[in-house]
Amino acid sequence: MELTTLAPQSLWHYFSQLNAIPRASRKEEKVIAFIEAFGQQLGLETKKDAVGNVLIKKPATPGMENRQTVILQSHVDMVHQKNGDTPFDFDTQGIDMYVDGDWVRAHGTTLGADNGIGVAAIMAILAATDVQHPAIEAMFTIDEETGMTGAMQLDPAPYTGKILLNLDTEEEDEITIGCAGGLDTNTEGTYQQVPALAGGAAFDITIKGLLGGHSGMDIIRGRGNANKLMNRLLYRAHQSFDLQLATLDGGSLRNAIPRESRATVVVPGADKAAFGELVLAFAATLKEEYKTIEADLTIDIVPGNTPASVMEPAYFTQVLRAIYAVPNGVFRMSPDFARLVEASTNLAKVSIKDGLFITQSLQRSNVDSTKEDVALAVKSTFENIGCEVTQTGGYPGWKPNPDSAILKQILSLYNDHFDHQPKVGAIHAGLECGILGALLNGPDMISFGPTIRGAHSPKECVQISSVERFYGFLLHILREIPGK
Incomplete structure (x- = not known):
């Protein structure tokens, strides 16, 4: 089964394109060029900062101009790991993916769902003509996996959004509000x-x-x-x-x-x-x-x-x-x-x-x-x-803020959307939110995403049904972003 037949088709289409490009941490030249070209082909304002992070701005859809600007953020690099008996050249080959029931996996290598699904979701929203949303600042960072140098050296000047949605959490029923430093x-x-x-x-x-x-x-x-x-x-x-x-x-x-x-x-x-x-x-x-x-x-x-x-x-x-x-x-x-x-x-x-x-x-x-x-x-x-x-x-780590306004709104939306409450807490992993929060003068932040198993290993896989639910909820959030 081709991934592009899965729902939502646009997201899986961009994930497939992304995974055709070698994108190891600190070897992101090709994927940076890909993201830049993508934004430019859409006719959207596209900027690359000195270290290679890419910003793509998309204006609000009609009727949403008075809503708060949202930063959608994911990292473009992936962990390159393979089994010892798997012949594979990460510098030249794209990921060899396949569908296994409700999961997408790779043959003997990491899949790149961390954080490629988040990147693909943002790309799908930027390309969509039928999605309601406020003004979007799409932040694609580099080198998250080997040092977070993209986040640490980000140029904050072009960003105006005061709400940041990080799409790098790996359990669909979890909302992350804090993380570890390293x-x-x-x-x-x-x-x-x-x-x-x-x-x-x-x-x-x-x-x-x-x-x-x-x-x-x-x-x-x-x-x-x-x-x-x-x-x-x-x-x-x-x-x-x-x-x-x-x-x-x-x-x-x-x-x-x-x-x-x-x-x-x-x-x-x-x-x-x-x-x-x-x-x-x-x-x-x-x-x-x-x-x-x-x-x-x-x-x-x-x-x-x-x-x-x-x-x-x-x-x-x-x-x-x-x-x-x-x-x-x-x-x-x-x-x-x-x-x-x-x-x-x-x-x-x-x-x-x-x-x-x-x-x-x-x-x-x-x-x-x-x-x-x-x-x-x-x-x-x-x-x-x-x-x-x-x-x-x-x-640095990201200190949890249980009184976050966007958290309270998203919890309400989550209950409406799924008819149950998610788990809310901190994780023992590094997200870029702690760094970005300091650089961007304290935007209101949460992190969420689909269900990914085995990240950073050749057993990495992403649950297809959770991707559809995650993307639907992301669109629901964007429709309900509060006014300025």
Whole structure:
């Protein structure tokens, strides 16, 4: 089934066009040009700021001129993740999508529904000739997924709207009024390389099949972190054998829970069989621990090519201890909101190769002080083994305002539209609202969207029926925007 036959057709049409364009964070040149050309072809005022954010202004429809101007906002970049056995070039290929019942999915890669559905919804409204709406300022931001630099460097001067609707929430029955801030912690250590054991046996170990997911939204779900699991395995083996590490590569993106990790190790030839038995036994232990969460967890061990060099043994011990000790997952639950993670950290990337030991992690919190606390815990762990630590990309959270005027109106509209009330609260993920609120002098803001599952992983999918309901509700909101 073609996506363009789904309802609403205009939205799915633009989503399909969008997903034909490679649009990784910080590689958005093609999608920026696409959005610019789209606005210009409609004859609408279109501006690109210095960093690449695009603004398209559409006048109010007849009879709506005295309503308040609304900013509709979504980000154009997407997380590029794929399964290890999926041949795909994100720099040149469009997303290969398919319909699976009530869901749209991609073959072996992320789908880009985060936040492509929001972008497509805005485009459909801008192109529509039969939709009532007030004056619209469509804000398409860049680089939300790897640092929110688009929002942070946005030129606020052209914007006049005092209501901002962010279309980046991933549960259709939720209205978001707050979010977490974040901070990146990157570490780098150097080590001496020594010759591999003479007569040693080399093995390639792979952990794969984990769910992964969004390091904010999914961190509470207790999913396996491939970097931490690999370290547990290597630590256990190191206690029993003269284990040497040649290379390790785990995880990829800073805001995704790592799904895969690969290591090349060497053991004395005489320990070859015993080592293999230990790995398989410990793999069974991990699979038992995670059987209700990670049904597809796989740990493979195969003979490998003997490397010329390995990590110096004393430093290898330090690295194993540091990765074991570094916090990962939920750091603190919110005392103010039920089941809301206040602070967390995700060990997203571990790379060991050619004398360089690198980690990347992302700390999040709705409270700045606990964000700094968990970030310091991560920093201190790696400084203790002599790593150089840099912390960058910090961005603020969005403090909830339960007295928001637009929130109260939308709750009333929601009840009229769906005959029930939505959930209202904050999320443990980064939205651009906190940054944009400060830059635009405090517009009244909410965030909502359709149901998206598995964001930031190849299991990402969007519910078709929820997209139709979301879009219908968005049009309902625009018809009822209050007067100036």
